[in-house]
Amino acid sequence: MTPATSFRGQRVALFGLGGSGLSTAKSLLAGGADLLAWDDAPASVEKARAAGVPVADLRDVDFARCDCLVLAPGVPLTHPVPHWTVEKARAAGVEIIGDIEVFCRERRGIAPDSALVAITGTNGKSTTTALIAHVLRSAGVDVQMGGNIGVPILDLAPPSEACIHVVECSSYQIDLAPTLDPTVGLLLNLSEDHLERHGTMENYAAIKQRLVARSRTAVIGVDDALCAAIADRVEGAGVHVRRISARHHVPKGIYAEGSELFCETEGKTREVADLGGVGSLRGAHNAQNAAAAMAACLALGLSAESVARGLQTFPGLAHRMEQVGQAGRVLFVNDSKATNTDSAEQALASFPSDIYWILGGKAKTGGIASLQPFFDRVAKAYLIGEAAEMFAETLRDVPHEIAGTMEQAVERAHEDAALSRAEEPVVLLSPACASFDQYANFEVRGDHFRRLVQERIKNLP
Template sequence: MIPVQGVENLTIAVLGLGRSGKATAAALAAGGANVVAWDDGADTREAAQAEGMTIIDLNRDEAWHGVAGLITSPGIPHLYPHPHPVIARAYMLGVPVDNDIGLFFRSYATSDFGEFDRIPKVIAVTGSNGKSTTTALIYHILRECGRPSQMGGNIGTGVLSLEPAQDGEVVVLELSSYQTDLARALTPDVAVFTNLSPDHLDRHGGTGGYFAAKRRLFAEGGPDRAVIGVDEPEGLYLAGQLATAPSDDRVIRVSAGQKLDHAAWSVFARKGFLAEYRKGRQIASIDLRDIDGLPGAHNHQNACAAYAACRAVGLAPRDIEAAFHSFRGLPHRSQLVAEIGGVRYVNDSKATNIDAAAKALQAFRHVRWIAGGLGKEGGIAAVAPYLEHVKKAYLIGHSARDFALEIGQTPYEISGTMDEAVAHASVEAEPGDTVLLAPAAASFDQYPNFEKRGEHFTALVRDLQTGSARRDSGK
């Protein structure tokens, strides 16, 4: 646990008592704060109270007497589509509102840093797609190269549940727009922006608000080095704002298709090869084509971003390359589940929007595409240019029939459920095909989250694999 600094003898309120809320309350108490808390769920409040927490109804003005700050969980709206009533009350009373990310950045550095041979560093990763894979890949590379490291934030461990810093450590954080939008302190040593595509627009009041939330990671305090994906206008704009001159190598530009040989420092992938350029000269190259854990152009962008971040903390190109080969990827993100009879089964359940699904579709040939769920605003018509490799679509969930109307001449069936989609795709698939789950939709019509959807797909494929093995053995 990282005790929160600057709260000794202060009364701090916590809104939301899920995993991050409880961890925040514990870290505040460890820092000497008097913690009071509230959650909208009666069962959650009762459970927290049974654990010894002080529960106060923060919907009442008298509950705010002496409260010096409110810490809210990231999932609770603080502005759009409208602030939670407790947060709105804090605004009216002039009480500062923060989240656990802001507390982490003001508490991670301690007086112990003066005794370390190497000052610990923080790498923070944000963006629309690929940030989890990029975060996990950076963490994997650091560990493979012998650097002490921890991973947390929106992936793995909550930030305040991480261990206190040790000599030479690198903490790698995945940060969502919900987390960066409100944090009052954002001071990573290296900040990474992967890309931007429309998502969570209701929460941020539109695309501009969504990008502004991401941009805060680079504008609040400013990192020593910024790794910026420049394949979208927003990334180009951000890189341009951060660089003070063409020769400014504090900005490392990253691309998954453009040759970037004129920037002061750049890392890009073209035709399966990663290249690093500094001041117009190539200084490293890596063949990404045979790295099983990083299939497709979208993962090549993740590889470039992770490579750049690791170079920014002093790792050597060949050490990074060696670590690439031992990376096995993350569950639900272009995860190769099995190969059965020459047919690959890939779980990309995390592809919940058009951009992510399009990138997954471009990564494979001869695709049998399982798609659908709870469709997002705008439908999936924009995915049409990426369907040339789709032999057939197997549509599931609430939006299956709507999706069928938007995929043009692509052969399809309304499978309805994951069980039917996997069963039919496996029967029709031929050697060389890839059965790809890339839903382009949310999961909430049939599953509590994308993880459960991916786990169901994986379990069905494992059953196919077991049946195939039995048939091969003659049992």
């Protein structure tokens, strides 16, 4: 844990006692804050009370007597409407911050020269966070990894010059971190997302820009127009910018051509890594993630050779193009995190042909029509969940069957893929759907797929 000693003696109101909120409450208490915490969910309040957190209904608290309101990232700050605690804090002139900001203030107070790597983007931020942490650990560096990726930032060890904190940041967290100032800040990409919380694409992009605006080094993907413009603005404001691309050459940057990564410095270009054969980094989207990791680790003082070695051994993340097994020539890939067509497109683009595609669930707006350019890569599709009938109509020119359940889909896909003459046919779970019709979340769905695959492989003659 990181005790928030910079808040010692301050009267702090905290709302939201889920995972990161409860972690923040404990950090503030450990640091000596005078804390009053609350949540609209009675079960969360009781859990916090049992953990020794002082709870009080913030409706009855005079915010004018508070130094700040700490808001959990899942609580609306601006859209669709500000939460009632936000309205109370603003009326009292009290600042509103979140857990990332608490950590940043503690870092400046106790270890201002410690290294902080912060990663954001619409897609790929979890993989890039894990990849950077893996490369650093492979080089013998003490790493603390957390944030939006799973471990709340204040559950990590305190900042120190002996370790590097590698932290994934959501737009919700950045919106509550006005002084976020990482050693290396990464903005990977931007596409339409979370507009129900930020109102417009312009607001969403402006919030993401904050992560790199105060960075010592900003690593920015320039394969979309919004990020390319942000790179120019941030550089114009005096920040050192390293551009990355998975599509084209970038001057003074790092870019991918196929599986190879190239770095240009001082007018000279050299190959710095080859991702060929690294199954966990298949596809152009992962080439961008690898380029980002290379740029970040170079900025932290690692050699390109050391980074390249680390990339070669990256195991990948669960449910994100996760290779869960192989039966003869048939490769099984768990991409359950692909809950929309943008993510499923990246998965389909990673294999040139002979895809035995398991998809379906609770459909998003627009269905899968946008994936038609990739249908010729699909040997056969196996449809599950409530979207099956609708997707079958879109896939009318593609061999397909309505499997209904994951069990049936895995069985039929394996049987068909085993008959393929391809060098490496792939059974790909990339649903392009939410999971909530059949599963609690995408993790449970992916775990079920993995378990079914492993049982089949175990029972093969």
